[in-house]
Amino acid sequence: MGEQLVEISRLVTEAMEKANTAFTTADTELAQDVIASDARIDFLQNHLDERAIEILALQGPVASDLRVIVGSLRMSASLERMGDLARHIAQLTRMRYPELVIPEHLRPTFAQFAEHDIAISRSLTELLDTRNLDLARDINRHNEQVNELHAGIFKAIASPDFNAAPSTAVDVALASRYFERFADHGISVSRKVTYLVTGEWTTNGNVG
Template identity: 55%
Template sequence: MRKVFQAELHQVGEELIQISTLVKEALVRAADSFLNSDIEEAEEVISNDQRIDFLQNQLDERCIDILALQGPVASDLRAIVSSLRMSSSLERMGDLARHVAQIARMRFPEKAVPEEVATIFSEMVELDTQIIDSVIKLLETRELSLTEEIYSHKARINNLHREVFKMMNAEDWQHSPQVTVDVTLASRYLERFGDHGVSVARKVNYLVTGEWS
């Protein structure tokens, strides 16, 4: 029975890695659609989000079955509860990537991002990509030093998010209300993507140490 239980826990871990890998792909493709007005990429991200949702539901059902049938305690229980919460954060990251792609689709064939903020958004995307890369490695290795990288990248994203709002509030901002709304939402989506990455990192820390970071 114990071997079956450990196999189930291992499968949960593999599914978290699979979901996070799909989330990374969604982010990269959504960013390409947003920055380069690529409608095909946008459509792919929007369509593929169903796959992330399906895998999250499958993982959650597996965790609930383990709780019901195996009655885990101590660290094993911590692993199951943490996995449930991580899957929710990863699914939300996929949703946020989809939201970015939806902005690109709505504005096609025009670019959704004005030139003067394109560089900021490119850096935000790069930092979010590094965050999800570190999340994948963290899930694979449980190497807690990776959490510091995630926190550092998120701090930089926060600064860039504030910079976007400063530019929109400046007197020389001449774009339409719709463009302003798009930029506001996209910046928020990318900032929240990083937040959920931090949330996963904290849950892995809790899983390994039993303490909240």
């Protein structure tokens, strides 16, 4: 099942990379591609569930393996949600086409959001593959940056200088939330891997 998680995580990374390119260039075809590809992630998650049931039924695993299997089910659910969030960004892109979703003065902030989210997703794929816990620490650092960016966006919207339409404010807030939730689910997976490797539950990072 580890390999399947790595595969799902790789697809999630690809979805976020494409969603962000679509988002920043108002590329509606690429957005459509992300939306269509999300079904593949959902399919793989269901497949992993079925596989877990098979393993449990056929192999009668011992307690330590059970923890891995139950952990895998939780991780696959978080990864599936990350795929959904990339899809939401793509859907926002399509909804505002041919306009860009984000007003010009906030685009640098969103470029940073995307950079951190993609870094988290890439590190997560590698963490699931190698179990090198240095990657979990990198992921925590990126997540802290994402939380700061998210707080900054809400301050920017509340500021009297923010003079875009209310519906633009909503788009900005939702997009910010999607990027923040993506990182948060990444943390959730990263903590589960850490727990399975060390047996200790870390409390830094939010619960997803």
